[in-house]
Amino acid sequence: MRLSSILFALGVLLLFFPILIVVPMSFSADRFLGFPPRSWGLTWYRAYFGDPVWMAATFRSLRIALFASLIATIAGTLGIVGLGRIGPRWRAGLTGLFIAPAIVPNVIIALGVFILALSFGATDSIVTLTFAHAALALPFVVMIVGAAYRQVDSNLERAARVCGAGPVRAFLTATLPPILPAVVAAAIFAFFISFDELVVALFLMGGAETLPVRIWNDLRFEINPTIAAISTFFVFVTTAAMALAELLRMRTIRKLRDI
C-alpha cells in the first residue's frame, strides 16, 4: 500500500513536471534561462503584456475561440435535441459524423480545410478558421450535452407542449434549464479546443498569427522566457475555467440521475 502511494505520487509528479518548471521560470529576472532562477521579477510578464505583437495574437485567438465556442455550442446543443427526434439509423450515422473530428488526426482535417479554402480563395480568413475550430469542438459539445440530455425526462418537454407551449418555448422552459450547466461546460471546453489549436491556424493563416502560431514560430528559433510567462498566465486561466466546466458537467449528470 505504501509503495503504491509512492509510485502514484511519482506518476503525478511526472504529469505536473512541466507546470513545476514553467511557473517558477516565468518569475525569473535573469537574462538567461537557468533553474532555479537567481533573481525574481515580472520581467517576462512585462515583455508579454507590453508587446503589441503578442497582444494582437492573444486577442485574435480569444476572438476566434469565443465565436468558435458559440457556434459549436449552439449547433451541438440543437443537434442533440434533433438527434432525439429522428430514427435510430440516422441517429447513429449522424452521431458518428459529429464525433468523427475528434478521432481523425487534426493534421488531416487541417489539410482538408486548407484545400477547401484554397479553392474558394478563403485562406487567410478568420471566418474560415473560426468555423473550422467550431467543427473541431463539435464532438466535445455533442458528447457533453448529449450525456446530460439523455438523463432528462422527455416527459417534461411533452408536458410543456401539452400545456400549450410552442416547441421553442417548451425547449427553453422545460428541456434547457436542467442541461444548462452541461451546455456551459461544453462551451468552456469548446473555447479551449479553439484557443489551443495550432495546425489548422498554421495552414490557414498566412499573415495573421493566432497565439499558438505565434508561440510555435517563436519556439522554433529560440527558447524564449516570455513563453514561460504566457504559459503560466494561461495555465491558471485554463485550470480555473476547466475546473469549473468539469464541476458543472459532473453536477448536472449527478443531479439529473437523482431526478
Added chain:
Amino acid sequence: MSPGQKWTVLPALALALVMFAVPVALIFREALFDPAFTLTHFERFFGRPVFQSVFRNTLMVATIVATACLLIGYPMALFIVTRPPRWRPLLLFLVLVPLWMSILVRTYAWMVVLGREGMLNHALLTLGLIETPLQMLYTSGAVYVAMVQILLPIMVITCYSAMTEIDMGLVRAARVMGAGPVRAFRHVFLPLSLEGALTGWAVIFILSLGFFIVPALVGGRRDALIGNMIVNQVAQTNWGFAAAMAIVLLAATIILLALLRLLASKFLHSPRQEST
C-alpha cells in the same frame, strides 16, 4: 414528440459536412487526381526509403508511447479506483489538470529541462555526475518522454472509467472463495478491465500517429513523424503529396480502429458475458 423539431440537427450537420466531410473528401481528390486519376503520390511515398522510414518510425513511436502509457497509466488508475470514494475526485483532478495545459506549453517545458544549458544538465554538472553536458534535447528519447507525459492523463482516465464499471463484488467473491489478492486480481479484475486498457492503448496509439508538435520541437532530424512530413509538404506547397500522406495516416487510424473492434468482440466480450 413533434416531428417538426428534426430540423435542429441541420446546423451541426452543415458544420460537420462543410468543415469535416467535404475537406476529407477533397483530400482524396487532391491525392488521386492530377487532374486524371493517378497513383504517383502513393508510389512516391512507398517507393522512397526516406518516407518508408518515416512511416515505420511513426508506427514504432506510437506503439512504444501507447505501451509506456499503458504500463504507467493502468497502475495509476488502479490506485485511484482502490481508494475510498471521497478521495477519488481529488486524485482524478490531479491527473486531469495537466491535460488542460496546451501541448505547446508542455513541450516548451521539456525544451527548458532537457536543453544543453537546460535544467537537467545544469543539475548533473553541479552534482559532478557528468563532465560535459549531455545531448538530451533533439533526441528520440526526448520525443518519447514528452509524448508519454502529454498523453498519460488520457490513458489514466480511460482505464479509470472502465474500472469503475467493474462489479467489485466479483473480486470479493473470489477472495471469499480463497483466492489471494494477486490471484483475485489476475483472474477476475484484470480480465474485466482489459477492454478499457486496450481502448486506452488504441486511443493513445491513434493520437500519437497524428503528432507533430513534439517531434518538431524536441526531436532530432530522424525523429520526424508522418504529421511532420505533412506539415513540411504543405509548407512546400506539395498539396497532392501531403494529401496522399494524410490518406495513409487516415488508413492507419481506421485499420487500427477496426482491428480493435474485432479483437474486442472476439476475445473480450464473450468471456465477460459468461462470467456475469
